[in-house]
Amino acid sequence: MREQRKRIPTEKNNPQSTIPSTVSSRISLMNQWVSMRGGKIRKILLSGGPIMALLFLIIYLSFASPYFLTVSNLLNITRQTSINAILAVGQTMVIICAGIDLSVGAVLALSASMSAVAMSYWGLSFGVGILLGVGTGALTGFISGIIITKGKIPDFIATLGMMAAARGIALILTGGLPVPSHFTALKLVGYLPPELIWLGSGDVWGVPVPALIIAAVTILGWMVLTHTTLGRAIYAVGGNREAARFSGINIERTRIIAYTIMGLLAGVAGVVLTGRLNSANALMAEGAELQSISAVVIGGANLFGGEGGVFGSLIGAFIMGVLGNGLNLLNVSAFWQRLIMGLIIIGVVVFDQWRRRRFAT
Amino acid sequence: MVTNKLLKAGGDITSKSEPILELRGICKYFGGVHALEDVDLELYPNEVLALVGDNGAGKSTLIKIIAGVYQPDKGEVLIEGKEIEIRSPRASMDLGIETVYQELALVDKLDVVENIFLGRPLTKFRWFVNRKRMVAETIDILKRLKISIPSLKEPVQNLSGGQRQALAVGRTIAWSGKIVILDEPTAALGVEETRKVLALIKQIKEEGAPIIVISHNLRHIFDVSDRIIVLRGGRRVGSRIKSETNIDEIVKLITGSL
Numbered sequence: 001m002r003e004q005r006k007r008i009p010t011e012k013n014n015p016q017s018t019i020p021s022t023v024s025s026r027i028s029l030m031n032q033w034v035s036m037r038g039g040k041i042r043k044i045l046l047s048g049g050p051i052m053a054l055l056f057l058i059i060y061l062s063f064a065s066p067y068f069l070t071v072s073n074l075l076n077i078t079r080q081t082s083i084n085a086i087l088a089v090g091q092t093m094v095i096i097c098a099g100i101d102l103s104v105g106a107v108l109a110l111s112a113s114m115s116a117v118a119m120s121y122w123g124l125s126f127g128v129g130i131l132l133g134v135g136t137g138a139l140t141g142f143i144s145g146i147i148i149t150k151g152k153i154p155d156f157i158a159t160l161g162m163m164a165a166a167r168g169i170a171l172i173l174t175g176g177l178p179v180p181s182h183f184t185a186l187k188l189v190g191y192l193p194p195e196l197i198w199l200g201s202g203d204v205w206g207v208p209v210p211a212l213i214i215a216a217v218t219i220l221g222w223m224v225l226t227h228t229t230l231g232r233a234i235y236a237v238g239g240n241r242e243a244a245r246f247s248g249i250n251i252e253r254t255r256i257i258a259y260t261i262m263g264l265l266a267g268v269a270g271v272v273l274t275g276r277l278n279s280a281n282a283l284m285a286e287g288a289e290l291q292s293i294s295a296v297v298i299g300g301a302n303l304f305g306g307e308g309g310v311f312g313s314l315i316g317a318f319i320m321g322v323l324g325n326g327l328n329l330l331n332v333s334a335f336w337q338r339l340i341m342g343l344i345i346i347g348v349v350v351f352d353q354w355r356r357r358r359f360a361t
Numbered sequence: 362m363v364t365n366k367l368l369k370a371g372g373d374i375t376s377k378s379e380p381i382l383e384l385r386g387i388c389k390y391f392g393g394v395h396a397l398e399d400v401d402l403e404l405y406p407n408e409v410l411a412l413v414g415d416n417g418a419g420k421s422t423l424i425k426i427i428a429g430v431y432q433p434d435k436g437e438v439l440i441e442g443k444e445i446e447i448r449s450p451r452a453s454m455d456l457g458i459e460t461v462y463q464e465l466a467l468v469d470k471l472d473v474v475e476n477i478f479l480g481r482p483l484t485k486f487r488w489f490v491n492r493k494r495m496v497a498e499t500i501d502i503l504k505r506l507k508i509s510i511p512s513l514k515e516p517v518q519n520l521s522g523g524q525r526q527a528l529a530v531g532r533t534i535a536w537s538g539k540i541v542i543l544d545e546p547t548a549a550l551g552v553e554e555t556r557k558v559l560a561l562i563k564q565i566k567e568e569g570a571p572i573i574v575i576s577h578n579l580r581h582i583f584d585v586s587d588r589i590i591v592l593r594g595g596r597r598v599g600s601r602i603k604s605e606t607n608i609d610e611i612v613k614l615i616t617g618s619l
């Protein structure tokens with residue numbers, strides 16, 4: 001806000017200008033006014049769309065269903081949305097970097113399986129199990145990043161491959177059975193520890209733990225994207241890769257880090273989901289990658305890179321969560337829900353494109 | 362009066378001062394295409410050196426070698442008499458060479474401040490960008506160069522062609538480059554915008570940095586430069602001090618009818 005008011009010296013202060021100063025100062029004043037007004041209107045239309053859609057949805061559902069606007073239902077929505085929200089934060093970074101990660105659902109399942117297997121079959125402690133799960137996620141993300149940058153493989157293909165591979169490893173690890181289970185070749189050492197269950201379904205003074213995790217992840221993600229050199233490099237790489245290269249930004253490193261953070265967050269989401277379900281399996285969270293991409297796109301990010309933000313994506317995740325919940329409350333059949341969800345994603349993107357064309361100069 | 366001053370500056374360039382940048386026998390091949398063949402170039406302190414030639418004469422390739430985007434296949438690069446190798450754009454920048462590319466190296470969706478500091482943001486606590494200081498310095502730079510831009514927070518895609526060009530040129534100043542390279546700084550600009558960019562080039566010269574400028578527009582070249590090097594078909598075909606030549610002769614050198 002403050003910077004906007006600090007105007008750069010205009011023609012008026014420029015003694016060498018050939019235009020009479022009164023005329024030029026009037027022109028520049030007018031320009032300033034127009035750019036200020038235009039800027040504000042544009043800003044609201046460019047970034048306020050998702051939040052307005054969410055508010056509209058909440059207001060509509062509050063009238064349409066008596067159960068919607070209750071504390072227990074809202075907490076329920078938060079729990080359900082938490083997984084997608086955590087993934088969406090990572091996906092935001094990858095998409096701003098002009099990439100896409102299709103492996104997040106599979107990496108989530110692999111991380112979840114890894115930490116659950118470690119805790120219930122290998123007898124490792126809660127802390128080590130969590131670290132192993134989150135570390136597995138980060139490692140897979142790092143490997144994807146290496147394949148994409150060093151191997152010069154398109155993001156889409158590399159992460160598609162990683163998606164299949166990660167599911168495969170998870171299936172091998174779990175033998176295709178839920179973890180913990182009594183029927184595996186491995187000896188069941190213990191059930192999942194209560195701390196893990198607490199992560200997924202506990203609460204602190206009435207606030208669900210997953211909600212706190214969303215808050216922490218979102219704020220950290222926002223900090224990284226807006227206030228660190230890494231975050232700004234991510235925007236530059238996605239916005240104009242050539243310009244980033246010419247200005248000396250290490251593009252490969254930036255992209256690898258974005259994918260690693262994505263993998264790490266998939267690991268976190270895996271642990272939280274295991275806690276909520278009290279179980280992990282190799283096929284959990286199928287389609288989570290598309291859900292997170294949808295949330296990011298609904299939240300206003302540009303799939304071609306350079307544009308987007310963590311808060312927008314969070315709102316995108318909540319739009320999807322609230323919509324799913326609302327359709328359930330309104331007794332819409334699950335078959336129709338899929339159709340409606342699809343139409344809404346397409347509608348939002350179409351609207352978004354129109355908005356950009358209309359209000360970008 | 363401006364012209365007189367420049368003429369004088371042009372006259373100051375004598376062989377007795379040491380070149381700050383020197384290229385010797387540079388060759389660059391792209392597959393079978395000989396983009397550059399045994400090209401020499403010397404840049405003296407405080408001069409504006411124009412690089413002219415027809416399309417495909419090798420001007421952009423030559424400056425991309427200085428900027429570290431390409432590595433020469435043969436030849437050597439000397440800065441202040443020392444032979445060096447410029448392996449990357451970063452290495453070039455670290456040597457104090459600031460380049461403004463024809464395809465403006467701006468990130469459209471980022472704002473003015475971020476573009477000025479693209480790739481080298483001012484930091485605090487090592488990992489964090491120091492936005493406050495960057496804003497203050499941007500205001501300072503724009504004021505010094507008399508560049509007027511409506512809002513620092515505006516994504517640069519909303520700026521006019523001239524403002525964008527001024528920004529790209531101004532960025533080189535932010536880094537107080539030892540050597541400034543401008544590739545077609547007046548291409549695709551209006552009359553008034555061109556005038557401003559040319560004024561900016563003179564401003565940079567006054568700040569003391571030698572400049573290499575590429576342009577197709579000989580009138581602009583004659584307006585700002587002190588010396589002109591002509592390339593044709595990847596070879597250097599002539600070097601003239603501006604005050605001792607005219608547009609006609611340069612055109613003949615470019616087209617090869619001399």
